[in-house]
Amino acid sequence: MSAISILQFIVVGVSMGAVYALIALGFTTIFRASNIVNFAQGEFVMLGGLLTNFFLVTCAVPYLPAAALAVLGVVLVGMGLQVLVIHPIRKAGVLIMIMGTLGASIVISNAPIPLSSIANLGYLRDPFTLPRITTSVESIGILGARISIQRIWAIGASLALLGALYCFTNYTRMGKAMESSSTSPLAARLVGVRVERMVLYAFAVSAAVGAVGGILIAPIFNMRYDSGVLLGLKGFVGAVLGGWGKLSGAVLGGFVLGVVESLCVGLIPEYGSRYQQMWAFLVLLVILYFRPTGILGSEDVE
Amino acid sequence: MKRLAKNTNFQVAVVLAVLPLFVPEDFFRFLCLGAIYSIAALGMSLLLGYAGQISLGHAAFMGIGAYTTAILTTQYNCPVSLAFLASIVASSLIAYVIGKPILRTKGFFLALATLGFGEIFFVFTSRTDPVIGGLVGIGGIPYFSIAGYEFTSYTQMHYLYWAILLGLILYAQAMVRTRTGRAFRAISVDELAASSMGIDVAGYKLKIFVISAAYAGIAGSLLTTYLSMTQPYGFRVDLSIFLVLAVIVGGMGNLWGAVAATVALTWLKDEQLSQYQEYSALIYGVILILILVFVPNGLGSLRGLFVRRAKAGTDEAAI
Numbered sequence: 001m002s003a004i005s006i007l008q009f010i011v012v013g014v015s016m017g018a019v020y021a022l023i024a025l026g027f028t029t030i031f032r033a034s035n036i037v038n039f040a041q042g043e044f045v046m047l048g049g050l051l052t053n054f055f056l057v058t059c060a061v062p063y064l065p066a067a068a069l070a071v072l073g074v075v076l077v078g079m080g081l082q083v084l085v086i087h088p089i090r091k092a093g094v095l096i097m098i099m100g101t102l103g104a105s106i107v108i109s110n111a112p113i114p115l116s117s118i119a120n121l122g123y124l125r126d127p128f129t130l131p132r133i134t135t136s137v138e139s140i141g142i143l144g145a146r147i148s149i150q151r152i153w154a155i156g157a158s159l160a161l162l163g164a165l166y167c168f169t170n171y172t173r174m175g176k177a178m179e180s181s182s183t184s185p186l187a188a189r190l191v192g193v194r195v196e197r198m199v200l201y202a203f204a205v206s207a208a209v210g211a212v213g214g215i216l217i218a219p220i221f222n223m224r225y226d227s228g229v230l231l232g233l234k235g236f237v238g239a240v241l242g243g244w245g246k247l248s249g250a251v252l253g254g255f256v257l258g259v260v261e262s263l264c265v266g267l268i269p270e271y272g273s274r275y276q277q278m279w280a281f282l283v284l285l286v287i288l289y290f291r292p293t294g295i296l297g298s299e300d301v302e
Numbered sequence: 303m304k305r306l307a308k309n310t311n312f313q314v315a316v317v318l319a320v321l322p323l324f325v326p327e328d329f330f331r332f333l334c335l336g337a338i339y340s341i342a343a344l345g346m347s348l349l350l351g352y353a354g355q356i357s358l359g360h361a362a363f364m365g366i367g368a369y370t371t372a373i374l375t376t377q378y379n380c381p382v383s384l385a386f387l388a389s390i391v392a393s394s395l396i397a398y399v400i401g402k403p404i405l406r407t408k409g410f411f412l413a414l415a416t417l418g419f420g421e422i423f424f425v426f427t428s429r430t431d432p433v434i435g436g437l438v439g440i441g442g443i444p445y446f447s448i449a450g451y452e453f454t455s456y457t458q459m460h461y462l463y464w465a466i467l468l469g470l471i472l473y474a475q476a477m478v479r480t481r482t483g484r485a486f487r488a489i490s491v492d493e494l495a496a497s498s499m500g501i502d503v504a505g506y507k508l509k510i511f512v513i514s515a516a517y518a519g520i521a522g523s524l525l526t527t528y529l530s531m532t533q534p535y536g537f538r539v540d541l542s543i544f545l546v547l548a549v550i551v552g553g554m555g556n557l558w559g560a561v562a563a564t565v566a567l568t569w570l571k572d573e574q575l576s577q578y579q580e581y582s583a584l585i586y587g588v589i590l591i592l593i594l595v596f597v598p599n600g601l602g603s604l605r606g607l608f609v610r611r612a613k614a615g616t617d618e619a620a621i
Contacts, residue, residue, distance in 0.1 A: 084591075085595070092598045095350070098358075098409075099543070099594055100591060102590075104587075106540075106583060106584075106590065110583035113584075233417060240411065274430075277421070278426065281418035284418045285422075
């Protein structure tokens, strides 16, 4: 195995990790505002890709407006999820919350098929890829490895969103209000923060972040209506790996998970690619055993 | 005799024993499946309802039981009864190994870790072709038999499965009444308090995890002889969610409740929703959410609702 091909696997892993990082950011955003882990997070990613495809194909909207409409649509779904499912069960405990978000995941991932039958849009049930953001240059070389421009977009977007979310939570009134509504809901309410409203906004932000992830990944990989579950779980693994509850941990964990997964696939002969979807979860079991607080250390995991 | 007549175990056993006299044999198709899934749900009820530990990977333990039986009977000509015992050992053993790291976590993380374990099992079984047949799985598994007696008709299987279930429920009832059972309840309420009372929290958690995996292994082994085949998609996360849902609907810490809920949900899923084809999963998801929103404490809690209402009525009358 030459140094260049190892570098190539790392490059591929970093760009895949960018998407995991975006999904992990979505998990973290909701958790920091509400102490809820949203198992339907991966569906936001799937919907981001699926809706963009829908606007491009059926509505014949140009790429950027289609992507913007898709993000808007996913934000509405995210807010709907909070209002219809999360809000009614908010006092029922962790088990019901886990099952509720899993139920939402079942509903969202199984809705596209009947909807496509009703609206006569059979293509919605097929795997799809989205067009690339920039098409003038296909890929560039780094030290002998090739990286496609789309992957650079994915990396850039996850870093930019990390920065934006960091500034939002630390420097804006609303961001701080969101933080306070999970740290101490009662105190937050006493100083005039509308806690439930903050949770709703957190779902909206998280859905938007997830949708962007979906739009960025769909040109690189085939996506389908049922792709969300696995992506969501891997994003969650990334968030735990980096340090649960931290924005920086989510992004770091996402990137590390992407690279580790890519290296497993590339470097383990035969079994690496055959069991491709397994490595992330083995990483999870290892991290939960040896360092459940993750790489950066988390205060939220005992 | 009077005490016996009031015993739930006895009542249910009598009803199930005389049922074949009154209903057509077709009816037992779903009742057999209901019994098999109920055995797994019993294990989940012990783990979740008594000890308060969630697992979204129990389908994998069923799968381990199923695959052990399938491999031993089809490729090593092992008698089914022996393969059945091996299945229980296999699922318990893997639960013991995997339980140590996994059970250090709680709540959301325990859910994720067990989900991850289930996904590892699915990827492994669906991507391994030799011996276990990849996505196609294994077929041609013989019927359950003990000492040459083969259970082939639905009625025979009905008696077999419910007899096993009754034995397992008696074992579970006996266990939860002992010191061990009280330790589980203490752990589910407050782990810190439990450990300060001298309860070996990690040890008990591992014990209940292994026992509930053994129940799942029994269910998986029976399922594979019932269907005479096994495949990875039969043991995915949706089955784990189904088992957790059955425990919620039946009421936490209510063993017969979990059985009744499993039979009812099996009927709903296999006999009713399946006719809606591509809508079935969507409808199932919606029903799941509605259950969580309106009866998060199980259907048994509805009875309490009526009692409380009646009380409130009398209070008003008093004023």
